[in-house]
Amino acid sequence: MITLSKTDYILFRECPKNVWYKIHQPDIYYKSELSDFEKHIIETGNEVELVARQIFPDAVLIEGRHEAAQKLTQEYIAKKQPVLFQPIFLKDNFLAAVDVLKFNQETGSYNIYEIKASNDIDKKRHFYDLAFQVNLLRKCGVKVGVINLMHLDSDYVRSGELDIFKLFKSDDITKEINGLCGEVAIEMDKALDYLSQEAEPKGSCCCIYKGRSNHCSTFNHSNPHVPAYSVHDITRIGLSKKKLTELADSGNFHIHQVPEDMELSVPQRNQIDSHTFDKVIINKGKIAEELENLVYPVYFIDYETFPSAIPMFDGFSPYQQIPFQYSLYVLESPSFAKASEGKPAELKHFEFLHAENSDPSRAFAESIKNHLGNIGSIIVWSKKFECSINKQIAERLPEFKDFIDSINNRTYDLMDVFTKQYYVHKDFRGSASIKKVLPVLAPELLYKGLAIQEGGTAASSWIKLIGNEISPEEKSKLKGDMLEYCKLDTFAMVRILEELEKVIS
Numbered sequence: 001m002i003t004l005s006k007t008d009y010i011l012f013r014e015c016p017k018n019v020w021y022k023i024h025q026p027d028i029y030y031k032s033e034l035s036d037f038e039k040h041i042i043e044t045g046n047e048v049e050l051v052a053r054q055i056f057p058d059a060v061l062i063e064g065r066h067e068a069a070q071k072l073t074q075e076y077i078a079k080k081q082p083v084l085f086q087p088i089f090l091k092d093n094f095l096a097a098v099d100v101l102k103f104n105q106e107t108g109s110y111n112i113y114e115i116k117a118s119n120d121i122d123k124k125r126h127f128y129d130l131a132f133q134v135n136l137l138r139k140c141g142v143k144v145g146v147i148n149l150m151h152l153d154s155d156y157v158r159s160g161e162l163d164i165f166k167l168f169k170s171d172d173i174t175k176e177i178n179g180l181c182g183e184v185a186i187e188m189d190k191a192l193d194y195l196s197q198e199a200e201p202k203g204s205c206c207c208i209y210k211g212r213s214n215h216c217s218t219f220n221h222s223n224p225h226v227p228a229y230s231v232h233d234i235t236r237i238g239l240s241k242k243k244l245t246e247l248a249d250s251g252n253f254h255i256h257q258v259p260e261d262m263e264l265s266v267p268q269r270n271q272i273d274s275h276t277f278d279k280v281i282i283n284k285g286k287i288a289e290e291l292e293n294l295v296y297p298v299y300f301i302d303y304e305t306f307p308s309a310i311p312m313f314d315g316f317s318p319y320q321q322i323p324f325q326y327s328l329y330v331l332e333s334p335s336f337a338k339a340s341e342g343k344p345a346e347l348k349h350f351e352f353l354h355a356e357n358s359d360p361s362r363a364f365a366e367s368i369k370n371h372l373g374n375i376g377s378i379i380v381w382s383k384k385f386e387c388s389i390n391k392q393i394a395e396r397l398p399e400f401k402d403f404i405d406s407i408n409n410r411t412y413d414l415m416d417v418f419t420k421q422y423y424v425h426k427d428f429r430g431s432a433s434i435k436k437v438l439p440v441l442a443p444e445l446l447y448k449g450l451a452i453q454e455g456g457t458a459a460s461s462w463i464k465l466i467g468n469e470i471s472p473e474e475k476s477k478l479k480g481d482m483l484e485y486c487k488l489d490t491f492a493m494v495r496i497l498e499e500l501e502k503v504i505s
């Protein structure tokens, strides 16, 4: 029989089969290594827990999960140790460590504090996680008192020294968890039985009826009859359960097998038709209408930001984005028109990367103010993001408000051409992401060769850049990689606009 950890129990609740692979066939489950960004999420959880521990002075930390650590836990519990960090319990093949156990002299019981590095409570995960711990503690003879869930408070705004008592919110959820313990006890036994079976679970994957984003890493192994690009990749198909069920039940997994009379949204139908008939859908009139509103000089800008769980600087709340980098191209006049006259339009490039451990907001705002003129359209990809960062800068630095309002009013989202379906190519695969559009419109520009290939890694790179863990030489190389990545994101927009101009000329 296996030993069931609370992590695997929570995963079991999401999909039993998936955890079975995690335990019995890890080579199938762990297909790829964790990205830098995924590693950073784990580190964030650890960092938040370390900060939260400061609320509990004079605690004893139990290190490790091994037998000696379990024995030590029991000894401290027997001694009624006032506070324990990470006490580890094993009983009846269930295993869990508790973030904080605090002894209450008056009641003679231990209060539990579970620390979560999130702003919100996730009842489906956090409550079941705690009920697992409570059941196990009771099995081990520990008297459980108040059950608390500690999480970050999104209303907290740092001002001066970090106020850990305001940074965290602690919710007493004793009643809710005690009410859940019976159900969880039954489920724990079920999970243990299921996950202890040696034979690979038979039967179909219920994800066959869910969109691609729900599929786990073992989907292809369990469903070899489903092609790599399938009806599960149709944009927003996961929201149309009835249609996906109809397609899956009839065995129509290839995109070209979607019946012509199936009622679909315009983007869904365009995605299927562009693939099935290998055609490019271009609405020249509409693209021209979009682009004729552009005012030159045109500014192409892209921001990189870091969402720090623990606010690093004054004015920031948990997970509020810190803008640390931008890349900007300025195009004085329509590029293609000039290029066709043999006079390529002048393209200027500016960039900013804050490489110190301090709030970049002011230097960032001053730098963009220096380079963005008072007239001219500002082109971004997915404007909601850049505009919200701008607004937050204005909240922290009100003297920039008029300037920020002006740039937000002049911002144009180049992605609109693609989300509005004015240009559809089969290789976009129903997406309007720049990573999908660029290889079609400007295949000479590739992210592949870059050391940094996506925004998440760029964000976690900044922490390395301003920290003390890497050498000056490594920092210099990292800085170059970060600048190169952001520059390509911006130049990609220049090239996409240029290609759109060619299309409508």
Ligand code: SF4
Residues within 6 Å of the ligand: 015, 016, 017, 018, 205, 206, 207, 208, 214, 215, 216, 217, 218, 219, 222
């Ligand atoms: S693909 Fe879905 S149903 Fe199949 S194992 Fe993964 S999560 Fe479970």
